[in-house]
Amino acid sequence: MAVVPKNLEWSLPVPSVQELASQKLDTVSLRYIRDDRDDIVTVQPCGETLHVPLVDMTNLVKPESQVEELRKFHSACKDWGVFQLINHGVPHESLKNTGKQAHEFFELPLNEKQRWAHKPGSLQGYGQAFVVSEEQKLEWSDMIFLEVLPIHDRNLEFWPEKPQQFREMLEMHGEYMKQVTISITRLIAKGLGIEDQKLCKAYEKGRYGVRINFYPPCPEPDRVVGASAHADISGISLLLDYGKMPGLQVLKDEKWVFVEPVDGAIVVIIGQMTEIMSNGIYKAVDHRAVVNKSKERLSVVTFCYPDSSVDIGPVKELTDSGIRPLYKTVTQEEYYQKFFNRKLEVSFIDGFKN
Numbered sequence: 001m002a003v004v005p006k007n008l009e010w011s012l013p014v015p016s017v018q019e020l021a022s023q024k025l026d027t028v029s030l031r032y033i034r035d036d037r038d039d040i041v042t043v044q045p046c047g048e049t050l051h052v053p054l055v056d057m058t059n060l061v062k063p064e065s066q067v068e069e070l071r072k073f074h075s076a077c078k079d080w081g082v083f084q085l086i087n088h089g090v091p092h093e094s095l096k097n098t099g100k101q102a103h104e105f106f107e108l109p110l111n112e113k114q115r116w117a118h119k120p121g122s123l124q125g126y127g128q129a130f131v132v133s134e135e136q137k138l139e140w141s142d143m144i145f146l147e148v149l150p151i152h153d154r155n156l157e158f159w160p161e162k163p164q165q166f167r168e169m170l171e172m173h174g175e176y177m178k179q180v181t182i183s184i185t186r187l188i189a190k191g192l193g194i195e196d197q198k199l200c201k202a203y204e205k206g207r208y209g210v211r212i213n214f215y216p217p218c219p220e221p222d223r224v225v226g227a228s229a230h231a232d233i234s235g236i237s238l239l240l241d242y243g244k245m246p247g248l249q250v251l252k253d254e255k256w257v258f259v260e261p262v263d264g265a266i267v268v269i270i271g272q273m274t275e276i277m278s279n280g281i282y283k284a285v286d287h288r289a290v291v292n293k294s295k296e297r298l299s300v301v302t303f304c305y306p307d308s309s310v311d312i313g314p315v316k317e318l319t320d321s322g323i324r325p326l327y328k329t330v331t332q333e334e335y336y337q338k339f340f341n342r343k344l345e346v347s348f349i350d351g352f353k354n
C-alpha cells in the first residue's frame with residue numbers, strides 16, 4: 001500500500017509531466033483531466049475590456065507623477081490584488097539570465113533533475129507539491145522549489161549543480177527580489193497610510209522562496225490545469241513570466257483575465273498575509289495557470305514573507321480608530337500549521353476571519 005503523507009508538508013512522487021509530454025500522445029491520462037475547470041468565463045487575451053494594471057516605479061519617484069501613480073498602485077492592490085511592475089531596478093540581463101538558467105535546468109535529462117527531487121518531510125526540491133493521495137487530480141506542470149533567503153534556510157541538498165550557473169543565479173535573484181519587495185512594502189505602507197519602518201524591517205529580515213514552474217505543451221490543454229486556482233499564502237509573490245504566450249490568469253469580477261507578458265515586467269501578486277495585515281483592504285488575488293497545445297511555458301515565482309518572528313494580523317494603526325479587525329492575529333507558526341493541515345478544497349484565509 002502506498003504511504004499516505006500525514007499533511008501537506010510533503011508530497012507523493014508523481015510522473016514527470018515533461019516526460020509524459022515528450023511521448024507526444026493524443027490524449028492525457030484521467031489523472032490530469034479537470035473537466036470541472038471551465039465554470040467561469042475567461043476573458044480572451046488582447047480583448048478590449050480588462051487589463052491587469054501596470055505600475056511604473058519611475059513615476060513613483062518623480063514629484064510630478066508620484067501622487068497619481070501611488071493612487072494607481074493603491075487601487076491595483078485593492079481592486080485587483082495584482083499588477084505588473086516596470087522600471088523596478090532589476091537589470092534586464094539578470095532577469096534574462098534567471099530564465100536561461102531555469103530553462104537549462106528543465107532541459108537536463110530526468111535522472112539529473114531527479115538528483116534534486118523532494119524528500120519526505122520537505123517541500124524543497126524538484127517534483128510536484130501537495131500531492132497527498134493516489135486519487136488526487138494532478139497539474140500539468142513540473143517544478144522545483146528552493147528556500148533562498150535567509151541564507152541559513154538554504155538546503156543545498158536540493159540546489160542543482162547543473163547548469164553550472166544555477167546556484168549563482170538563485171543567490172542573485174533572491175537578493176534582487178528582496179530589494180523589490182522592500183520597495184513595494186514601502187508603497188504598501190504609503191498606500192494604507194501606516195508607518196513603513198517596521199514593515200520594511202520585517203521584509204529585510206524576511207524569508208524568500210523561489211519556485212520555478214515548467215508547463216510542457218499538452219495535447220488536451222482545455223481539459224487540464226497547469227496550476228489550480230489558488231491565492232498565495234505569502235506577503236507578496238513576484239512572478240517572472242518566460243512564456244511566449246499568456247498562461248497566468250487572475251480572477252477579476254468573477255472572470256478569468258489573462259496576464260499578458262510584458263517584456264521586463266515583474267508580476268506582483270498580493271498574498272494572503274498582506275490581505276490579513278491590511279485588514280482586507282488589499283486583496284489576495286485568486287489565480288491559476290493554463291497550458292498550451294504546442295508551446296511550453298516557464299515561470300519563476302518568488303514567495304516573499306516577513307521575518308518569522310512577526311505575527312500575522314491586521315496592523316494596529318488600521319483598527320485603532322474603532323474599525324473592527326476582520327481577521328485574528330496569529331503567530332507564523334500557527335499560520336503555517338493551519339496551512340499544512342488544511343483541506344485542499346476549503347478556503348484557507350476564511351479560517352482566520354473574526
Ligand SMILES: O=C(O)CCC(=O)C(=O)O
Nearest residue numbers: 211213227248289299301
Ligand atoms: O506560473 C504561473 O503563472 C502561476 C504560478 C503560481 O501561481 C505559483 O507558483 O504560485
Ligand SMILES: [Fe+2]
Nearest residue numbers: 230231232287
Ligand atoms: Fe500562485
